[in-house]
Each structure stands twice: as C-alpha cells, then as structure tokens.
Amino acid sequence: MHEISLLENVLEILEENAKSQGFKQVKKVCLEIGMLSCVEPDALRFGFDVVMKNTLAENAVLEIKQTQGLGTCKHCGQTVPLETLHDPCIVCGSPGVVVTQGNEMKIKDLIVI
Amino acid sequence: MCGICGCGQPEQTAKHSHHHDHSHQQHDHYAERLVQVEQDILSKNNRYAEQNRDYFKQHHIFTLNLMSSPGAGKTTLLVETIKTLQGRIPIAVIEGDQQTEHDANRIRATGAPALQINTGKACHLDAHGIGHAVMELELGDHSLLAIENVGNLVCPSSFDLGEARKVVVLSVTEGDDKPLKYPDMFHAADLMIINKTDLLPYVDFDVERCIQYARQVNPDIQVIELSTTKGNNFSAWTNWIEENI
Numbered sequence: 001m002h003e004i005s006l007l008e009n010v011l012e013i014l015e016e017n018a019k020s021q022g023f024k025q026v027k028k029v030c031l032e033i034g035m036l037s038c039v040e041p042d043a044l045r046f047g048f049d050v051v052m053k054n055t056l057a058e059n060a061v062l063e064i065k066q067t068q069g070l071g072t073c074k075h076c077g078q079t080v081p082l083e084t085l086h087d088p089c090i091v092c093g094s095p096g097v098v099v100t101q102g103n104e105m106k107i108k109d110l111i112v113i
Numbered sequence: 114m115c116g117i118c119g120c121g122q123p124e125q126t127a128k129h130s131h132h133h134d135h136s137h138q139q140h141d142h143y144a145e146r147l148v149q150v151e152q153d154i155l156s157k158n159n160r161y162a163e164q165n166r167d168y169f170k171q172h173h174i175f176t177l178n179l180m181s182s183p184g185a186g187k188t189t190l191l192v193e194t195i196k197t198l199q200g201r202i203p204i205a206v207i208e209g210d211q212q213t214e215h216d217a218n219r220i221r222a223t224g225a226p227a228l229q230i231n232t233g234k235a236c237h238l239d240a241h242g243i244g245h246a247v248m249e250l251e252l253g254d255h256s257l258l259a260i261e262n263v264g265n266l267v268c269p270s271s272f273d274l275g276e277a278r279k280v281v282v283l284s285v286t287e288g289d290d291k292p293l294k295y296p297d298m299f300h301a302a303d304l305m306i307i308n309k310t311d312l313l314p315y316v317d318f319d320v321e322r323c324i325q326y327a328r329q330v331n332p333d334i335q336v337i338e339l340s341t342t343k344g345n346n347f348s349a350w351t352n353w354i355e356e357n358i
Contacts, residue, residue, distance in 0.1 A: 086296050
C-alpha cells in the first residue's frame with residue numbers, strides 16, 4: 001500500500017503550499033496519475049479520507065485525471081499508445097518503446113479557501 | 114535538529130499583532146480560489162535522493178539498491194558478497210525490514226558495518242531515511258554501500274534512494290513470469306540476478322523465458338544467473354560490481 005505513503009507526500013505538499021500561497025483549507029485536490037505509473041486510483045481514493053482526516057484537507061474532494069500511456073518506438077520512431085510498460089510497438093512490433101507519457105504522479109491544482 | 118533536512122526543528126510560532134483599517138468581517142475569508150501546483154507527488158523524496166546522490170558522488174561511494182520479493186536471497190547474497198570482496202572493497206549495508214534486526218545482525222557477523230531501518234508499516238525505504246542512515250554509518254570514501262530494500266516487488270520501485278544502480282533479485286522458486294507480473298520493478302532495474310539456480314532441476318522455471326519476459330519490459334536490463342549458496346557463477350556478480358564501481 002504505497003498509496004498511503006504517496007498520500008502522505010501529497011499532504012506535505014498541501015501544507016507547504018498553504019504556507020507559501022496563504023490558504024487555510026483545501027476543498028478539492030486534483031491529481032494527475034498516468035496509466036503506466038504504479039499507482040492504483042482506487043487505492044488512492046480509499047486512502048485519501050483516512051490520510052486527510054484532521055488536516056487542512058479534511059473532507060476535501062479528490063479528483064483524479066488519468067493520462068494515457070504513450071511512447072516512442074526506438075526502432076521505427078513512431079509515437080504509439082501503450083497500455084503496459086511492456087507493450088511492443090503497434091506499428092513495427094519491436095519491443096523497445098520508450099515511455100514519453102503515462103508515468104505522471106502529480107498534484108495539478110487545488111481549490112482552496 | 115537534523116543536519117540533513119531540518120526535521121525535528123520546532124515550528125516557528127510568530128505571534129504578531131497588526132492594525133486594521135477595516136473590520137475582519139469585511140475580508141472575503143471564504144472565497145474559494147484555484148491554486149496551480151503542478152508538482153510531482155514524489156518531488157520531496159526525489160530532492161532527498163538527489164542530495165544522497167551528490168553525497169555518494171563526492172565521497173566515491175558506489176551505492177546499490179537491492180530489491181526482491183521476501184525470501185529471494187538478498188541477505189545471503191550480501192553476506193557472500195562481503196566475504197568475497199573482503200580486503201578489496203570496504204562494504205557497508207543498510208537493511209530495510211518492517212520489523213527485527215535479524216538481517217543487520219547477519220551482516221554484522223561478517224564484520225561489515227550494518228544499520229537496520231525498521232519501516233514499521235511502510236512497505237519500502239525512502240530517500241529521507243537513507244540520508245539519516247548514511248550519516249549514522251559514517252561511510253568511508255571509495256566504498257560500496259548496499260541498501261537491502263524491504264522485500265516487495267511493487268512499492269520500492271517508485272522510490273529513488275539516490276543509488277547508482279537498482280538490482281532486482283529473482284529466485285527460481287518464484288516463477289519465471291514475475292517480470293510480466295511486476296513490470297514496474299523490472300522496468301526500473303539495471304540488473305536482474307536470477308538466484309538459486311542450483312534448484313533449477315527441482316522447479317518449473319524456464320530461465321530463457323524469464324530473461325525474454327524481463328527484456329520485453331526493459332530491453333536494456335542486464336542479467337546474471339547464479340547460486341549464492343553453491344557459489345555457481347557467483348564471480349559474475351562480484352566482477353559486475355568491480356567493473357561498475
């Protein structure tokens with residue numbers, strides 16, 4: 001369950017931003033999670049309320065935007081969609097596709113008071 | 114207060130008074146606003162990892178992050194590695210487990226310094242904990258630091274510790290399809306050690322198929338097949354260390 005550790009990291013970033021941007025309460029947290037990152041959105045949703053309890057983000061809404069996996073084939077140079085880290089290139093069948101999108105684990109923005 | 118990161122520093126409680134030309138009720142205290150953050154969730158861990166990496170570089174400490182499922186043979190591999198390289202390369206070990214000092218004690222029995230991190234409920238080591246452990250171990254320059262991560266093929270792959278190389282240990286009793294079942298780990302690793310090869314006659318493990326699966330996930334992954342307990346091909350591993358250090 002490293003999702004709990006990730007959420008503890010999210011909370012730290014919220015607290016840092018609360019100081020630097022001058023807000024007291026977080027109403028909504030928007031995360032960007034790539035389909036190829038090793039994060040399970042359901043596990044994040046499950047842990048979110050637990051980790052945010054008694055913090056500045058208690059009762060905040062969690063929104064998760066998932067980005068599709070994309071990669072560039074080392075063999076033919078095409079940009080191709082990826083569902084897993086080990087998908088071969090759908091154009092030439094070569095296994096060496098370098099991931100260019102889909103590994104994201106980011107806090108995009110917040111709604112705060 | 115911690116010298117690495119400032120943790121343990123008391124919060125500054127600046128009490129102040131200020132003059133207002135208006136009443137507090139006039140403030141729009143409750144207006145919602147959008148704050149753009151665009152920050153990596155692991156940015157803090159990654160900052161600590163970079164600090165660790167700088168420290169290792171400055172002091173010529175070659176750092177390995179060893180990962181595997183529980184029972185793949187990481188500690189035995191390290192014990193034999195220390196014995197083999199004794200007198201050639203000074204080695205220190207950071208042991209990560211949820212509970213107990215067992216593994217650190219096994220390392221200390223070889224004479225090498227070891228520090229145990231008990232992660233409690235956490236399923237991986239992080240760069241902040243490694244920074245503290247490094248200060249406590251007082252590593253010498255031109256040495257090897259082996260970090261034995263918590264036995265787990267999932268979570269440790271996401272957390273950069275500042276290591277030079279990630280090594281995944283897979284034993285033949287676990288099944289040859291692990292690279293496809295846990296692709297993040299094999300995607301992140303620089304080297305895969307296939308351990309316990311002396312048991313191959315007794316288990317249904319196809320070495321070629323395992324390597325093919327690992328290369329499907331990570332075409333650049335290096336592979337060493339060995340048996341730690343029987344010593345088969347063990348020198349390939351110690352040679353790899355000496356070539357990479």
